[in-house]
Amino acid sequence: MIVLMALAIAIYRGARAGIVVTLWVIGLVAMLVLFRYHVTSPLDLSF
Amino acid sequence: MSATDSAVDPQSPMRELPVEPQPNSVLSRIMFWGAVAFILGYCATLLGAFGVQLGLGEFPCPLCMVQRYAMILATLPAMWIVIEDLRGTLTRGRYVRSLGLSIIASVCGAVESTRQILLHIKPGDPGYGGAVLGMHLYTWALITFVIVILYCGIAMTVNRYAVPLAPTAPWLRGVAWGVCWLFIAIIAANVVAIILLEGFALVLPDDPTYYNLLHQLGIGA
Numbered sequence: 001m002i003v004l005m006a007l008a009i010a011i012y013r014g015a016r017a018g019i020v021v022t023l024w025v026i027g028l029v030a031m032l033v034l035f036r037y038h039v040t041s042p043l044d045l046s047f
Numbered sequence: 048m049s050a051t052d053s054a055v056d057p058q059s060p061m062r063e064l065p066v067e068p069q070p071n072s073v074l075s076r077i078m079f080w081g082a083v084a085f086i087l088g089y090c091a092t093l094l095g096a097f098g099v100q101l102g103l104g105e106f107p108c109p110l111c112m113v114q115r116y117a118m119i120l121a122t123l124p125a126m127w128i129v130i131e132d133l134r135g136t137l138t139r140g141r142y143v144r145s146l147g148l149s150i151i152a153s154v155c156g157a158v159e160s161t162r163q164i165l166l167h168i169k170p171g172d173p174g175y176g177g178a179v180l181g182m183h184l185y186t187w188a189l190i191t192f193v194i195v196i197l198y199c200g201i202a203m204t205v206n207r208y209a210v211p212l213a214p215t216a217p218w219l220r221g222v223a224w225g226v227c228w229l230f231i232a233i234i235a236a237n238v239v240a241i242i243l244l245e246g247f248a249l250v251l252p253d254d255p256t257y258y259n260l261l262h263q264l265g266i267g268a
Contacts, residue, residue, distance in 0.1 A: 001241045
């Protein structure tokens with residue numbers, strides 16, 4: 001979440017596009033890692 | 048003149064490029080306010096989630112928080128569009144790039160909310176947390192992600208005719224800036240909330256029932 005706050009401040013302050021996109025990608029990867037960490041079991045479903 | 052003299056190499060940088068259509072000013076203004084409405088919509092959604100958390104005392108699970116991340120990641124490019132437009136630095140390329148970032152974040156968010164829906168899809172499962180207007184928050188989250196993907200798809204489709212155009216009236220510009228500030232304040236509130244929930248741990252507990260930081264510091268429950 002702190003990465004997202006830093007990204008919001010970077011956008012607000014008019015940071016260079018490379019910095020904004022890099023922070024956004026770091027935020028996305030961090031989110032996916034967290035999601036992967038919290039998905040611990042296969043779904044108990046059968047279709 | 049021979050036939051070869053008039054032939055134009057399609058790879059030549061000197062070839063005549065198709066004329067770009069003149070942007071439609073009405074549609075461009077609609078797209079600007081569409082981006083502002085996009086930010087405002089997610090402000091309302093995230094404030095609603097806070098309302099459920101603080102008002103009803105329902106603590107967000109880790110998957111709920113990851114979906115909040117996705118909402119913020121999808122909305123930050125829209126805020127980038129609005130702020131660049133207000134500063135007069137928005138180009139068509141930057142606009143389309145931001146829409147693309149929003150789509151990527153929304154697809155990831157949709158995957159996350161679908162996972163949570165499938166966790167509770169069996170008959171008899173009460174789901175996680177209470178329902179709002181008959182649906183759980185993660186179901187609403189999936190609906191918002193689908194709406195964002197549709198919005199960005201439409202905005203990309205009409206980008207030849209409409210690149211957001213910021214208003215010139217100071218009060219309208221103030222409204223747009225105000226929405227951006229509100230969104231930044233909501234992100235800051237989420238930072239505080241996650242610190243309170245996680246405490247000194249690196250990740251959230253699977254089923255949080257109290258603010259871990261307060262518990263660790265011996266304050267409150």
